[in-house]
Amino acid sequence: MEPPNRVPEGRFSLQLDDGEGARFLLIGCHQGLVLSRHRLLNQLLVWDPVTGDQHRFARPLGFETLGPSVHGAVLRAAGDVHHFQVVLVRTEISEQHSRAIARVYSSETGIWGNLMSTPLPPKASNSLLLFPPRINTVFPGVLVGDSLYWLLSGITAGILEFDLGRQSLSVIHVPVDIYARGSSHFTVMRADDGGLGFFFLSRFTAQLWKRKIDSDGVASWVMGRTFEIDKLFSLNSLKWGGVLTIRGFAEDNNVVFLSTATSLFMLQLESLQLKKLFDTTIVGFYHPFESVYAAGTGIGGGHGGPELLHNT
Template sequence: ISDPGFSARFRLHHRGNPPLLGFFDPFYFLPTMDPPNRVPNGRFSLCPDGEDWGGIFMPMGSRHGLLLIFHLSRKLLLVSDPFNVDQHRLAVPPGFDLEKAPVSGAVFRAAGDIRHFQVVLVTTETDEQQHTRVIARVYSSETGGWGDCISTPLPSKLPTKSRVDFTIGVLVGHCLYWLLNDRSATSDILDGILEFDLERQILAVKPVPVDIPKKNMCQFQVMRAEGGGLGILFLSNFSAQLWKMETDSDGVASWVLGRTVELDKLLSLNTEEGESLVIQGFAEYNNVVFLRTHTNLFTIQLESLQFKKIFRPNIMTRYHPFESVYAAVYNCSANTFQDEIDNGWQLLFKMR
């Protein structure tokens, strides 16, 4: 069981339904599962032994047991497997400058592959202070390099300050999705949805439902719709609207409103005391959304509507869920559960 190859194959077998182990806050890993499946505290550091990795880190998401982190101080991407402390350092390719425009990304493994991984980076290209197109590049660990630049123009009807949002990309089918926001407004508002097709290696910009008012970005979340396909969650006051993109017999795609969930009743919120809800994170495989009020942080599974109150939230951060298979082994002599992997778990992001 302790063989890293077995662990990788075991996680690959369960990659379609990995449990939600916890989340980053954003610099500390906080476990959410109950014993014996709970990930132990204080067991794993991102920094390799004997090396000082001080600086500023930005989590960019996780998938298939891998973490993608942007080391802003050194302008490096880190791809880390916390199960065997395997870490890869990637130079950020030209054209992805955080000082000019936000950069988002995603890590994934191809179906059936336990050795290699790929990384997608996306950003908006700036021309005389106007964002004119979206660009993407794909890194392959198999070839050890970045592919050619892939681009698509931003629709002319979008504001000239449209950009890729910092929110974590969501994988739906064979496509990755990010939100586009408008920076020309007084606050970030939703402009569109960026799609990257992993099979065809092309970018596209999808419209948002016309019946959704232009609101702050923290009220939206791209998700897998009920029954599959692209969906979007919209918070309207204390209601959660679940939208789905459907295609008719003529091949025309449009948005359809599905369920509406009354969150104030579900979570027993006191709407008269000035409470408000914002989206703080999303776990794509479990379809779990992180919702924050001024005083509490909740997780809600969108199919079953099961929810959990976690703790008093940090109002200045966004939470980054980590979904993967983890096994604890029972230690008979100590009458306790211990990690399957000796290197342990907790991921600590240093800031110095």
């Protein structure tokens, strides 16, 4: 297609043959693929907006109801651009125990893998919150290395890790007391060394943390940089909108999206370059779409998997 609009804008408007496009809710985007769930039916949808390829398939046992405790992510299968994997995670609460569970779907086989689980930490002693621990569904999962990460909130705060290579779940503590800072915002991110990072924002003060592992294999959080966003960029206009809020994170480019009451900004966390994107009063989370497309690539059904649909 001719530049500058090499991909038509209409490709990013989900259109389905049965007219059900408006009934799918976005879960997240990774590696040029979009994962959505149907509002009413027991269905998930993986969509490649560049090629138009679409796959619909049923959710697995244990995930029939996608409520506030459930999240997920879609990834292209390692070394194979024609197939993908979907990871679903959720928290499960009972009087006896609380745990996080996960299952993985492969488009190559068309089946869901075995259920995996890990116990959730007990309630923090200084927490006054009464609702049970759950995955924060406002923030999509973040891919760092060979693991996916989601924020946990509720009576205890933490980070849920799913290791794709080991096919295992674990919980990591957060580096700051997120409930003792008043109005604050935070997200999991990729650190400048390629490892797990944590972006913490309290009003206009930003902290960048990174997780380090010492020679004995012990992991701990280390403070990276701290800076005042409004002072660093002399953007007094930011104060007109009050407190900054995190609205999205683009992991491939290590960019965080921030909003005031009137505008949306993009901050590159390595160069600390800040750019105003546009004025808006719409409150919501933005899902950045990052993709590199090579001719001939696409996602296929394979081995009895879902039928491949072509959008024109």
